[in-house]
Amino acid sequence: MNFDLDRSMEILQRSPAALMSLRLLRSAALTAALIGVVGSVGLLVRAGRTTPRLVLVLMVIWVLAPFAALAWANIVAKGWSVLTQTTLYCVTVVVTVGALASYGSVIVPPAGSPRGFMFVIVPGLSWLLIVIAVVLLHFYRSRNGTTP
Numbered sequence: 616m617n618f619d620l621d622r623s624m625e626i627l628q629r630s631p632a633a634l635m636s637l638r639l640l641r642s643a644a645l646t647a648a649l650i651g652v653v654g655s656v657g658l659l660v661r662a663g664r665t666t667p668r669l670v671l672v673l674m675v676i677w678v679l680a681p682f683a684a685l686a687w688a689n690i691v692a693k694g695w696s697v698l699t700q701t702t703l704y705c706v707t708v709v710v711t712v713g714a715l716a717s718y719g720s721v722i723v724p725p726a727g728s729p730r731g732f733m734f735v736i737v738p739g740l741s742w743l744l745i746v747i748a749v750v751l752l753h754f755y756r757s758r759n760g761t762t763p
Contacts, residue, residue, distance in 0.1 A: 637700060641689065644704035648686040651711035652679060658718040662730045674734055681710060681741035699752060706748045710741045 655678050663671050685707045692700045714737050721733045 637697065640701065640704045641692075644689050644707035645686070647708045647711040648682050648689060651714055652682045652686075654715045655679070655682065655718055658715075658722060659734055662718075662721050662734065666731075674731075677738050678714075678734055681714075681738050681745065684745065685710060698756075702748055702752050706745060710744060713737070713744075714741060 656675055659674060659678050660671070663674065666674070685703070688703055689707060692703050695703075717733050717737045721730050
């Protein structure tokens with residue numbers, strides 16, 4: 616028995632309940648991205664109080680980059696397939712929760728531990744997660760003969 620996820624997702628897309636769920640997931644993802652931006656910058660500024668301003672500005676750009684990419688993708692995703700939209704929205708929520716949990720652990724670190732490490736590594740890991748999701752989605756779609 617061959618299960619076609621794309622076909623099932625497209626059928627679900629026509630259902631009013633599924634459309635409402637997708638809209639809810641989209642709203643949650645956009646809200647998560649906004650919370651991620653505000654929370655990440657706030658935690659970075661708090662942790663980097665004594666950091667030189669130029670370094671802090673560069674760190675803000677680095678920390679915001681994954682959220683900016685995800686927010687942009689969430690805005691333009693309306694015309695994409697249901698599977699692609701669902702993947703994007705879930706990745707947005709996972710990246711936000713993971714980043715804020717990681718950055719929050721830096722605010723009350725053990726004595727003598729460096730605070731900057733999380734703010735360097737988490738955006739890189741966020742980009743890695745985004746790329747893995749895109750590659751897996753593309754791999755799935757190409758194996759099933761559909762376009763992403």
